[in-house]
Amino acid sequence: xxxxxxxxxxxxxxxxxxxxxxxxxxxxxxxxxxxxxxxxxxxxxxxxxxxxxxxxxxxxxxxxxxxxxxxxxxxxxxxxxxxxxxxxxxxxxxx
Amino acid sequence: xxxxxxxxxxxxxxxxxxxxxxxxxxxxxxxxxxxxxxxxxxxxxxxxxxxxxxxxxxxxxxxxxxxxxxxxxxxxxxxxxxxxxxxxxxxxxxxxxxxxxxxxxxxxxxxxxxxxxxxxxxxxxxxxxxxxxxxxxxxxxxxxxxxxxxxxxxxxxxxxxxxxxxxxxxxxxxxxxxxxxxxxxxxxxxxxxxxxxxxxxxxxxxxxxxxxxxxxxxxxxxxxxxxxxxxxxxxxxxxxxxxxxxxxxxxxxxxxxx
Numbered sequence: 084x085x086x087x088x089x090x091x092x093x094x095x096x097x098x099x100x101x102x103x104x105x106x107x108x109x110x111x112x113x114x115x116x117x118x119x120x121x122x123x124x125x126x127x128x129x130x131x132x133x134x135x136x137x138x139x140x141x142x143x144x145x146x147x148x149x150x151x152x153x154x155x156x157x158x159x160x161x162x163x164x165x166x167x168x169x170x171x172x173x174x175x176x177x178x
Numbered sequence: 179x180x181x182x183x184x185x186x187x188x189x190x191x192x193x194x195x196x197x198x199x200x201x202x203x204x205x206x207x208x209x210x211x212x213x214x215x216x217x218x219x220x221x222x223x224x225x226x227x228x229x230x231x232x233x234x235x236x237x238x239x240x241x242x243x244x245x246x247x248x249x250x251x252x253x254x255x256x257x258x259x260x261x262x263x264x265x266x267x268x269x270x271x272x273x274x275x276x277x278x279x280x281x282x283x284x285x286x287x288x289x290x291x292x293x294x295x296x297x298x299x300x301x302x303x304x305x306x307x308x309x310x311x312x313x314x315x316x317x318x319x320x321x322x323x324x325x326x327x328x329x330x331x332x333x334x335x336x337x338x339x340x341x342x343x344x345x346x347x348x349x350x351x352x353x354x355x356x357x358x359x360x361x362x363x364x365x366x367x368x369x370x371x372x373x374x375x376x377x378x379x380x381x382x383x384x385x386x387x388x389x390x391x392x393x394x395x396x397x398x399x400x401x402x403x404x405x406x407x408x409x410x411x412x413x414x415x416x417x418x419x420x421x422x423x424x425x426x427x428x429x430x431x432x433x434x435x436x
Binding site: 111176 | 323
């Protein structure tokens with residue numbers, strides 16, 4: 084019985100390692116799975132390569148504060164990176 | 179207004195390549211600056227219609243980050259009808275290249291999407307192309323979805339058989355709607371009897387628009403002359419008085435209004 088449990092734990096660990104190795108890639112399949120409001124922001128970042136919330140808001144015609152919220156959500160989800168340069172925060176896809 | 183137009187379909191063999199070539203040449207004959215790209219990396223076909231000598235760089239190279247897009251584009255020799263410019267970017271037809279493109283991972287597809295999206299700025303703004311036409315692969319594959327996302331207008335070419343209609347309907351709702359694309363449907367190879375009168379045509383158009391939830395741009399009957407040409411020459415340039423050429427002219431005007 085104990086042997087069985089050990090094998091199950093090992094298998095679980097192996098599965099975890101495999102899922103950690105898969106990067107959060109912002110490809111079209113991911114874009115399709117995102118909620119509508121985040122998809123628009125994600126496509127805009129893909130187009131601009133890197134941008135501030137201001138620049139994304141200009142493209143999507145939504146408020147800067149709204150875009151800032153969506154961009155940070157995409158950072159938390161692991162799809163985008165955020166970097167401060169002086170007073171501005173830039174969002175980009177790590178390639 | 180400058181735009182990127184993608185031809186897509188659920189099934190293969192619906193006429194995407196024919197429409198891509200015909201629309202590109204129609205605009206070029208109107209004096210526009212046009213670029214035509216073959217994004218069907220699994221079954222490249224534009225190279226057969228435009229015999230460009232010694233292609234050095236392919237669209238595969240651009241998406242691989244090997245070269246800039248200018249290197250991929252070949253200007254075609256002037257035809258009598260062409261008042262504008264027509265350039266083509268071809269997909270590599272070698273078996274090795276097809277195999278290589280089929281084995282790309284998600285990270286590569288993500289970078290490819292970025293490079294396709296950047297074409298809007300490079301080609302429409304910097305190089306001042308009036309139209310960029312994308313000939314895509316059928317179905318829901320990475321390369322075709324990437325092309326749809328990058329395009330301003332997506333045109334779905336479909337036939338009238340039930341499986342194509344079902345698949346197209348699903349694809350429209352599960353892909354085009356999600357990306358909020360301006361889109362239209364071209365119904366190709368329609369049996370002439372079904373659209374023989376204006377009334378029958380109107381009825382069929384209404385039915386199809388209800389099914390797809392998209393405007394039907396045109397319903398085109400099956401032309402034996404096109405089949406006979408076998409894609410060996412640019413039909414709309416060689417046959418300027420043919421009804422298909424006239425229909426392409428109408429389609430070009432309708433796309434302008436999208």
